[in-house]
Amino acid sequence: MKTILLSFAFVFCSFPLLWSKTGDTIRVVSHDQTVVVTDPAKGVKAYRQWAVFPSTKMPVRKINLLVTFGCPDSLRCADWDYLDHIYIRRKGGVNGPSLNYPIGRMLTPYGGAFGRDWSFDWKSDITDFSLLLRDSVEIEYEHTGYEPNNDRGWKITVAFEIIEGKPVLEPVAILKLYDGSFAYGDSTQDIEEQLKPVSFITDKSVQQARILIFQTGHGMDSNGCGEFCSRYRELWFDGKMIDKRNIWKKCGDNPLYPQAGTWIIDRANWCPGYLQQPDVFDVPVTNGTEHTVNINMERYVTGNPSAVERISAYLIQYKKPAAQHDVAIEEIVVPTNAKTHLRKNPSCIHPSIVIRNLGGKPLKQCVIEYSTIGFGKQSYVWKGNLLFNRQAVIALPGEVQGKTGENTFNVSVTAPNGKKDDNSSDNTMHTVFTKAPVHGSELVFHLRTNKQPQQNEYVVRNSDGKILYERALGTLNAETDYRDTFHLAPGCYELVLKDTAHNGLEFWFNTRGGRGFARLLDSKGQLLKHFDSDFGSGIYYSFEVSADSTRFALPDELPAVGVFPTRTNGKTTMDYFGNSAQKVTVQLVTDPGNEVIEEHVYEALKEAVFTYDLSYRPAQRYYLKVYVGGKLVFNKRVRVGG
Numbered sequence: 001m002k003t004i005l006l007s008f009a010f011v012f013c014s015f016p017l018l019w020s021k022t023g024d025t026i027r028v029v030s031h032d033q034t035v036v037v038t039d040p041a042k043g044v045k046a047y048r049q050w051a052v053f054p055s056t057k058m059p060v061r062k063i064n065l066l067v068t069f070g071c072p073d074s075l076r077c078a079d080w081d082y083l084d085h086i087y088i089r090r091k092g093g094v095n096g097p098s099l100n101y102p103i104g105r106m107l108t109p110y111g112g113a114f115g116r117d118w119s120f121d122w123k124s125d126i127t128d129f130s131l132l133l134r135d136s137v138e139i140e141y142e143h144t145g146y147e148p149n150n151d152r153g154w155k156i157t158v159a160f161e162i163i164e165g166k167p168v169l170e171p172v173a174i175l176k177l178y179d180g181s182f183a184y185g186d187s188t189q190d191i192e193e194q195l196k197p198v199s200f201i202t203d204k205s206v207q208q209a210r211i212l213i214f215q216t217g218h219g220m221d222s223n224g225c226g227e228f229c230s231r232y233r234e235l236w237f238d239g240k241m242i243d244k245r246n247i248w249k250k251c252g253d254n255p256l257y258p259q260a261g262t263w264i265i266d267r268a269n270w271c272p273g274y275l276q277q278p279d280v281f282d283v284p285v286t287n288g289t290e291h292t293v294n295i296n297m298e299r300y301v302t303g304n305p306s307a308v309e310r311i312s313a314y315l316i317q318y319k320k321p322a323a324q325h326d327v328a329i330e331e332i333v334v335p336t337n338a339k340t341h342l343r344k345n346p347s348c349i350h351p352s353i354v355i356r357n358l359g360g361k362p363l364k365q366c367v368i369e370y371s372t373i374g375f376g377k378q379s380y381v382w383k384g385n386l387l388f389n390r391q392a393v394i395a396l397p398g399e400v401q402g403k404t405g406e407n408t409f410n411v412s413v414t415a416p417n418g419k420k421d422d423n424s425s426d427n428t429m430h431t432v433f434t435k436a437p438v439h440g441s442e443l444v445f446h447l448r449t450n451k452q453p454q455q456n457e458y459v460v461r462n463s464d465g466k467i468l469y470e471r472a473l474g475t476l477n478a479e480t481d482y483r484d485t486f487h488l489a490p491g492c493y494e495l496v497l498k499d500t501a502h503n504g505l506e507f508w509f510n511t512r513g514g515r516g517f518a519r520l521l522d523s524k525g526q527l528l529k530h531f532d533s534d535f536g537s538g539i540y541y542s543f544e545v546s547a548d549s550t551r552f553a554l555p556d557e558l559p560a561v562g563v564f565p566t567r568t569n570g571k572t573t574m575d576y577f578g579n580s581a582q583k584v585t586v587q588l589v590t591d592p593g594n595e596v597i598e599e600h601v602y603e604a605l606k607e608a609v610f611t612y613d614l615s616y617r618p619a620q621r622y623y624l625k626v627y628v629g630g631k632l633v634f635n636k637r638v639r640v641g642g
Contacts, residue, residue, distance in 0.1 A: 018347050024164040024425070029051055030139035031158040035072045037149035038082075047141045050087060053133045054162060060104055061165030061425060063133060065126045066105050067275050068157040069111075070119035077111030077118065078152045081261060082145035083218065083310065084108060086158060090138040100547055101176065101179035102312045103129050108145075108154065108471045109273030110261030110625050112637045114600070119551045121339050121502060122275035126160075128212055133160065136418050151592050165425045168326070168358045169210075169318035172203045174444045175291055177211070177313040184217070184226050184297065186305035197236075197294040204288045207320040211235070211281040211293060211312065217247055217268025219307035225300065226268050226307030227313075234296040237283050245279075247309070252502030252537030255340045259425075260637055264503055264536045282389055285317070321388060323422030326359035327366045330391055330636070335372075335400045335433035336409075347542035348436040348492035351396040355413055357386040359422065365417040368396065373408045375401040399463050399492045402435035404551065409433055437553035438544045441489065442523040444606070445496075447482040448505075450516035454503045463492040479514065488545045496541040497531070506533035508566040515564035519577070528553065530560035555579045561626050561634040570615040574624065581606040582628050588612070591621040591637065614640050 005118075030051040039045040054060065065086070071077040086104030103126050126133075141158055177198045183189040202209065215233065217226030230248040232239050246270045254263060256273035263272045270276060285291055293315060300307075333342050333352040343458025344352070349372055357363035363386040371377040378398050385394055393398075400409070412428045414421055419519035423426055444575070449456065449613070450498045453476035460469040470485055476482070497518055499505070505516035518539065520529040531539050546552070559578035576584065581604040586599035597617070600610070 026054060026141040026162040026164065027294050028160040028162060029157065030160070031141055031156055032564075033155050034073070034141070034156055035153055036141060036143045037075075037078075037153035037154050038143060038145040038147055040146045040149060044142060044144045044148050046281045046438075047143065048138055050136060050138050051160075052136055053160070054164075056134050058164060059166055060127070060130045060162060062125065062163040062169060063127045065124045065157040065275075066157075066161055067104065067106060067122045067463075068119060068159075069109070070155040071111070071116050072153050075151055075153045077114040078108065078145075078147060078154055079110060079112045079260065080108065080147050082108045082143065083111060084144060085140075085142045087140040087142060088132050088137055089140045091132055091135070093136050096136075099132065101129070101132060102214065105216065105276040105312070107216070107270045107274045107276065109274055110259040110263055111152075111154070112260030113258070113299055113633060113635060114465055115632070120273065123340070124275050124277055128210060128314070129169075129519050130167070130567055131174055133162075144165045148592075152425075163426075166322055166423055168323075168525055172206050172317040172319060174317075175200055175315040177315055178295065181308040181310050182349040183199045183305065184219075184231075184309045185300045185302040187301050191297050191309065194500070195297065195311075197292050198315075199290055199292045201255045201290050202285050202287050203317055205319055205369065206285060206287045208316040208318040209285040209291070210316045210318065211237075211283060212316070213279040213281075213295070214276055214312040215279070216245055216276065216310050217307065218310055221302050221304055221306045223302060225302065226309060227469055228265070228267060229302060229307075230268070234279065235297070236292075236294040236296065237281075238291055242278075242283065243281060248508075249399060250502070252370050252499075252535075254345065254536060255343060257343045258532055258534035262509055266502075278390070279398070297584055299623075320573060321358070321360040323358065324360045325416040325419040326357070326422045326427035327363055327413050327416040327431045328356045328358050329411055330356045330431055332409060332411060332431045333393070334337065335402070335407075336431040337406075339429070344445040344540055346436045346543050347494075348402075349398045349494050349542050350398065351400055351409070352393065353396065353445045354391055354393050355382070355386075355410055357392040357416075358426075359416060360416060362387055364417050365415075366413055366417075367409065369415050370395070370396060370409070370411045372401045373410065376402065400433075400436070402433070404435055404438070407433055407435060418567055435526070436492070436542045436544055438546050438551055439528060439548065440522060441487060441530070441545055441547065442484045443488065444521040444523070444525070445482075445484045445486065446496065446521055447484070447517045448507050448518075449476050449478055449480050449482070450503065451512065451514035453478050453480070455499050456497065456505070458495065458497040459606050460486060461494050461496070472512070479516075480509040490545050490547055492542065493616045495539070495543070497535075497540040499537060502537045504508060504533055504535040506507075506562070506564055508534075508564075509565065511565050515562060517560065517562055517575070519560055522555065524554040527560060527577060528556060528597060530556060530558070530577075533562060556634050559626075559628060563624050563636045565640065566636060567639045570613060571613050572608060572610050572624075572638060574613045574626075575609045576605060577607045577625075578628070585626045585627040586610075587627070588614070588638075589623045589625055591623055597622075614638070
């Protein structure tokens with residue numbers, strides 16, 4: 001990729017960042033590894049940057065918002081799940097009008113256990129804001145929260161991936177319908193009085209309209225509202241209800257795991273470490289006529305209200321779809337190295353993709369061709385019924401082929417409804433992926449259950465979906481070691497371990513559940529894969545079995561380490577399992593301060609369980625760090641007291 005950095009001088013300000021361009025894709029960066037911290041005195045701190053976007057002369061096919069979080073070079077990652085926003089503040093230079101349009105909603109992760117090299121990437125389609133993202137634009141990253149700002153924060157990058165090409169819909173106007181924090185459950189501030197119907201008159205050229213809604217619940221009253229209570233929302237258009245759904249999101253499958261805090265607990269339409277995807281509704285309109293939008297929330301009143309519904313909603317007017325037959329490949333879910341899909345990757349079982357219908361006619365079928373570079377191409381005819389702008393997740397036949405290490409996977413989607421695609425610019429996509437590990441035919445699954453085994457089950461399936469080994473719900477005993485040996489023929493397999501309570505084999509907040517663990521061993525008892533016990537809803541591990549020992553994945557160099565409980569008034573236990581006896585150093589370090597107050601050195605440690613009594617320590621947070629051969633391999637936060 002060729003990177004072009006340009007500076008633009010305007011009155012009283014500069015624009016230090018612009019674009020890097022490959023082909024018809026332009027990358028605009030507003031915040032380049034910007035360190036953000038809280039303002040504890042105000043609870044909010046703004047980071048504003050100007051950026052230069054393409055002019056209105058350039059046709060835009062798609063715009064993706066890209067957000068990357070990492071730990072600052074001189075600080076550690078921040079601790080709390082705060083609500084952040086990305087705004088368009090002004091357009092057209094410093095004398096341009098104030099807009100104040102929130103276009104991204106970021107819920108920060110619990111970063112207390114992340115290391116220096118940690119980072120994560122999120123993406124959201126914000127094409128509907130293409131009217132505003134033109135020429136010079138002031139972008140603001142707004143960080144909220146009250147935690148200390150002298151030793152923790154985030155290093156963020158905010159970028160815009162702009163794909164040049166004929167628009168799917170030509171935008172005409174954008175209207176902000178609602179934007180604010182609306183009291184919920186307060187009888188003196190009825191939310192329906194705040195969310196009044198909004199009417200608008202369509203432009204004469206308009207034949208299509210779209211409603212976008214960003215909504216999350218916050219606050220904590222006696223019923224857990226608004227963060228931890230599920231309430232429904234109705235969307236009405238021209239006097240008819242077009243949608244009704246719970247403002248709720250399950251967090252046990254969060255791609256970003258594990259986190260230090262209560263990351264697994266379901267919330268009001270958000271999870272920690274999540275860039276929210278807006279709810280999208282395409283609605284029929286008549287040009288030059290009046291229409292009405294109304295949001296209704298489930299009736300709720302409480303005696304001590306503190307809940308709020310944070311809502312930003314927009315109405316975008318468009319001309320009619322440019323194409324009648326237009327299918328696009330939106331995403332490759334399997335195989336890929338993208339961090340948002342690491343729960344399902346690496347994998348050798350069925351490729352999985354997302355397609356979208358961008359044509360005015362319902363999509364009834366299309367042709368999908370796919371292959372890994374260096375391997376044969378496969379073809380599949382998909383059939384269904386996708387309306388305009390709807391998408392479908394498709395599991396493709398066959399296994400994921402590849403060589404050891406990194407590979408490139410290509411997909412093309414053509415012939416929508418048997419017709420020539422009216423716009424072929426988004427018919428192809430590729431991903432870089434790592435091949436699934438290769439093991440021998442005899443494997444041992446070592447499962448140590450916790451105190452709540454009724455929540456757990458596991459299966460081993462082949463690529464045809466046939467279950468070869470399993471331990472079903474209700475068959476496991478508490479705090480018991482299961483060592484199950486698998487004898488597998490050459491082929492591709494998937495090991496799936498589920499937890500019906502979505503709290504894994506360990507969760508610091510669930511001390512009564514205790515701790516279990518899961519490990520995959522080879523026939524010699526060497527560790528091949530250690531699964532983090534704090535996994536939420538489930539573990540998905542795909543692997544290939546081969547008769548060729550030269551292809552086997554090497555035993556895991558890192559030991560399996562666990563500490564529980566991580567909130568204690570006295571003792572905590574560490575279990576350690578490695579493939580060879582090595583010098584291991586265990587340190588207990590203060591937070592804040594980074595002072596080593598305990599150190600234990602084990603000269604030749606391979607497998608052991610240790611109990612540390614911390615009852616003598618003052619009530620505060622600590623980190624338990626494990627070094628093997630001088631390298632940090634484990635870092636977990638432990639709270640004494642509180």
